[in-house]
Amino acid sequence: MSAPLGEAGAVAFDDPGYRAAVVDLLGAVAYGELSAFERLAEDARSAPSLADKVALGKMASIQFGHVEPLLDRIEALGVTPVAALDPFRKPFDAFHAKTAPSDWLEGLIKAYVGDGLAADFYREIAAFLDAGTRELIIESLADAGHADFVVDRVRRAIESDPRVGGRLALWGRRLMGEALSQAQRVAAERDSLAALLAGGVDRPGMDLAALGRMFSRITENHARRMAELGLAA
Amino acid sequence: MSAPLGEAGAVAFDDPGYRAAVVDLLGAVAYGELSAFERLAEDARSAPSLADKVALGKMASIQFGHVEPLLDRIEALGVTPVAALDPFRKPFDAFHAKTAPSDWLEGLIKAYVGDGLAADFYREIAAFLDAGTRELIIESLADAGHADFVVDRVRRAIESDPRVGGRLALWGRRLMGEALSQAQRVAAERDSLAALLAGGVDRPGMDLAALGRMFSRITENHARRMAELGLAA
Numbered sequence: 405m406s407a408p409l410g411e412a413g414a415v416a417f418d419d420p421g422y423r424a425a426v427v428d429l430l431g432a433v434a435y436g437e438l439s440a441f442e443r444l445a446e447d448a449r450s451a452p453s454l455a456d457k458v459a460l461g462k463m464a465s466i467q468f469g470h471v472e473p474l475l476d477r478i479e480a481l482g483v484t485p486v487a488a489l490d491p492f493r494k495p496f497d498a499f500h501a502k503t504a505p506s507d508w509l510e511g512l513i514k515a516y517v518g519d520g521l522a523a524d525f526y527r528e529i530a531a532f533l534d535a536g537t538r539e540l541i542i543e544s545l546a547d548a549g550h551a552d553f554v555v556d557r558v559r560r561a562i563e564s565d566p567r568v569g570g571r572l573a574l575w576g577r578r579l580m581g582e583a584l585s586q587a588q589r590v591a592a593e594r595d596s597l598a599a600l601l602a603g604g605v606d607r608p609g610m611d612l613a614a615l616g617r618m619f620s621r622i623t624e625n626h627a628r629r630m631a632e633l634g635l636a637a
Numbered sequence: 638m639s640a641p642l643g644e645a646g647a648v649a650f651d652d653p654g655y656r657a658a659v660v661d662l663l664g665a666v667a668y669g670e671l672s673a674f675e676r677l678a679e680d681a682r683s684a685p686s687l688a689d690k691v692a693l694g695k696m697a698s699i700q701f702g703h704v705e706p707l708l709d710r711i712e713a714l715g716v717t718p719v720a721a722l723d724p725f726r727k728p729f730d731a732f733h734a735k736t737a738p739s740d741w742l743e744g745l746i747k748a749y750v751g752d753g754l755a756a757d758f759y760r761e762i763a764a765f766l767d768a769g770t771r772e773l774i775i776e777s778l779a780d781a782g783h784a785d786f787v788v789d790r791v792r793r794a795i796e797s798d799p800r801v802g803g804r805l806a807l808w809g810r811r812l813m814g815e816a817l818s819q820a821q822r823v824a825a826e827r828d829s830l831a832a833l834l835a836g837g838v839d840r841p842g843m844d845l846a847a848l849g850r851m852f853s854r855i856t857e858n859h860a861r862r863m864a865e866l867g868l869a870a
Contacts, residue, residue: 441694445678454719454726458708461674461701468698475691486687493687 416534425600426537427481431488434474436522439496441467447511466548474544499586509561510575516554517576520629521583524622558633573635649767658833659770660714664721667707669755672729674700680744699781707777732819742794743808749787750809753862754816757855791866806868813859
């Protein structure tokens, strides 16, 4: 592995607030990816066919592969992965408990829509980071191959029974609502992340108008994903 | 990928019985590995600590990586993976239903002892195959890293409460019994595998005495694994 922190990054990391925020962000992304892995493996278990089982198992493995580089970076920053991930265990687990899918299709939509929302959000925040951290986070958010798979399976299900479309559209809206309220809870509890978004003397930040634009970009992307699934957002 | 069948292999594959037996064996190994992946991912979900969760997630990913080369080879032999794996779904799922672990330690022991038994068994059968198939199967049976992990966790648990040793020893014996009765069921149902062990005009086979020696080797390995765990076999 090359040096974990690039030159520009090394300067930014002199600020303990910045360092804490990066550790927090890496911890959140890593715990989220770990949860996504567990969910995909769980979906593989309940897959209706062997082909689906293998497809989901492969996605789960790719997803897990995203976790380790994040844990390595957290350690390079002098923090144990357990300490960095732990603050996010409760809110993420609460999100998953509140959005337990009642069937295979709901599980697929949750993987696609939920991970899509999370990825959009982290990509927005990553724009405020040093290049090394930004690249690491963006790489870890790469689609594990589920987008095409989920779109195909959900569209086929709606084709064979158009009534499921209504139920699944409601499900997508519920996921969006729960994800937003969870994100808000995390931001309120983790001062470091809020400070990161607000910027610093030598770092650009987001004013309220920019924050509003960020949320409309995230909402638009969500609507686009729902449309790809053939569902009303 | 190089040609799927080596030169010697290509001759052996002219025999449709041999070909069918190899497809059967690859199907059994692949379905077993897929089940092992699902079980490890499930154990990751119920891990008592984040470190254990990450360790098991990693093992699950490595385990899944063993499945794909097997599926590729099945396809190279002109059979769809679904067709090759399907006959093993029922007996393997029945084994797992009968040996559902009641806690984390039982799950770990099942992963170690169960996969160890399966690997020993397949390695014995692989000795009767062409070199290409043999190597593929032996590679796919490589330890996903759980041996050391499980031995460490089980020994620690017994140290802190010696009474769990008795319960876990019983569990190990039950796993062995269920595995043997499942293997017998599979052998009885799949003529091709029985024919493979019996050999052919130009292929060595196993007589009853050799079969007996094979089972004592498997039993000895099982006892060695139980001893490593600190359990009476």
